[in-house]
Amino acid sequence: MEVKQWLQSGLSLGRQLVLAAALALTAVAATAGGEVGFENDGWDQLLQAHVVTAPDGLATSVDYAGMLAARPQLQQYLQRLADVTPATFDGWDKASQLAFLINAYNAWTVELILTAYPQVESIKDLGSLFRSPWSKSFIPLLGETRSLDDIEHELIRGSGKYPDPRIHFAVNCASIGCPALREEAYNGAELDAQLAEQTRRFLLDRSRNRGQGAGLAVSSIFKWYRGDFERGWAGYTRLEDFLLDYTEALDLSAAQIAALRQGKSDIRFLDYDWRLNKAP
Numbered sequence: 001m002e003v004k005q006w007l008q009s010g011l012s013l014g015r016q017l018v019l020a021a022a023l024a025l026t027a028v029a030a031t032a033g034g035e036v037g038f039e040n041d042g043w044d045q046l047l048q049a050h051v052v053t054a055p056d057g058l059a060t061s062v063d064y065a066g067m068l069a070a071r072p073q074l075q076q077y078l079q080r081l082a083d084v085t086p087a088t089f090d091g092w093d094k095a096s097q098l099a100f101l102i103n104a105y106n107a108w109t110v111e112l113i114l115t116a117y118p119q120v121e122s123i124k125d126l127g128s129l130f131r132s133p134w135s136k137s138f139i140p141l142l143g144e145t146r147s148l149d150d151i152e153h154e155l156i157r158g159s160g161k162y163p164d165p166r167i168h169f170a171v172n173c174a175s176i177g178c179p180a181l182r183e184e185a186y187n188g189a190e191l192d193a194q195l196a197e198q199t200r201r202f203l204l205d206r207s208r209n210r211g212q213g214a215g216l217a218v219s220s221i222f223k224w225y226r227g228d229f230e231r232g233w234a235g236y237t238r239l240e241d242f243l244l245d246y247t248e249a250l251d252l253s254a255a256q257i258a259a260l261r262q263g264k265s266d267i268r269f270l271d272y273d274w275r276l277n278k279a280p
Helices: 003-008 013-025 041-050 064-069 071-083 086-090 094-114 148-156 165-169 188-204 226-230 239-244 254-261
Strands: 051-053 060-062 139-141 144-146 210-212 215-218 267-269
Touching (some): 041 051, 041 064, 064 071, 071 094, 071 139, 139 148, 144 148, 226 239, 239 254
Antiparallel strands (some): 051 060, 210 215
16 A cells, blocks of 8 residues: 555545645755754654653553544654655664664554554554564555564664664553653654663663562563673673663662672563553
């Protein structure tokens, strides 16, 4: 299906004309040197308006009803993502490229939920017996029709260009077990600070990560993607090394820290909560 057919299906003629006019007025921001990446104002506004932060600031949920009402604005943003050519993308610095891909993953995940909302209780409901929702190819991006898996595992993790394992605290799978969907868009200029904050708030969340007995009980993210935390980024060659840099956030005891340092910590992985991260 053509991207404009996908995005405009179900829109009235009037809304389609408004969308077309808006698309004609939007553009990718770039300097002569190509160091400034994508302009994310539309997505940023949607996140600020419809992402609900928990009282402790560590988790978020999504007002999908509000997102549904604002779907034309989301679809305008998705069309702008689709309009970016590989040559334009390649001209950006790596931080801007990575921010673009994270935003694309998160925005298309919200759009996928909206295709069935409110008759959806988990993103897994949108898969089938033979295909997960993440393997569906429906996303027009960088010249190809891609899946969410393609964005995360090929363009981000598989490319070798973005070895930062903190991306796992930024991409959001629309589930309660996920790290928080950030209340603002990612951008290249602030990406390192944004990823640092996302990591810390996730590790501060005791429902997902905590010291337990002589060891730790942590999110299954660390089981599924353990290798990403052990490939040498920032000097980490063990998952324990990564966790040792966040002992304060994890509130670990001296004994738990010593066990981590010695590689003797009993690290357990908590069950993942796949229920939809919808706001009450």
